[in-house]
Amino acid sequence: MKISKIMTRNVRMLDPERSIREAASLMADIDSGALLINEGDRLVGIITDRDIAIRAVATGMDGSTPVRQVMSSNVLYCFDDEDVEHVAANMADVRVRRLPVLNREKRLVGVVSLGNIASGHSRMANDTVLRGVTSAH
Numbered sequence: 001m002k003i004s005k006i007m008t009r010n011v012r013m014l015d016p017e018r019s020i021r022e023a024a025s026l027m028a029d030i031d032s033g034a035l036l037i038n039e040g041d042r043l044v045g046i047i048t049d050r051d052i053a054i055r056a057v058a059t060g061m062d063g064s065t066p067v068r069q070v071m072s073s074n075v076l077y078c079f080d081d082e083d084v085e086h087v088a089a090n091m092a093d094v095r096v097r098r099l100p101v102l103n104r105e106k107r108l109v110g111v112v113s114l115g116n117i118a119s120g121h122s123r124m125a126n127d128t129v130l131r132g133v134t135s136a137h
Contacts, residue, residue: 003087004080006117007101007110013038014067016045020052021063036100036108037071043100043108045071077102080109088117 013036014023023035027049037045047067055061055070077100078087091099091114101110
């Protein structure tokens with residue numbers, strides 16, 4: 001099965017110059033712990049609730065801090081035509097719970113998460129990613 005069959009589409013994104021307060025508010029609105037960051041039509045980063053807590057709040061930054069200052073710009077991703085088992089193995093290897101999904105033109109088309117893989121009807125992929133992601137770092 002291909003990732004395109006199980007990924008979440010219509011992903012909400014945020015501009016890197018928006019504030020971390022806006023990022024947190026959007027995360028609350030969509031009930032997500034992460035947001036993809038786009039500049040123009042390109043994926044340039046990802047910010048998680050943990051990034052906001054550890055990189056911003058814990059270091060004394062205020063809510064008006066631009067997302068760009070605390071986001072991760074080294075974004076791992078997969079392609080929509082990759083097999084679920086292959087992506088699950090990669091997620092387990094690098095211990096990530098979600099990956100942006102790009103088409104071969106490197107345009108964002110969705111996101112795949114542990115939940116998507118768990119509901120994707122591939123026991124092998126599910127076992128692989130859960131074992132890798134939940135192991136001690």
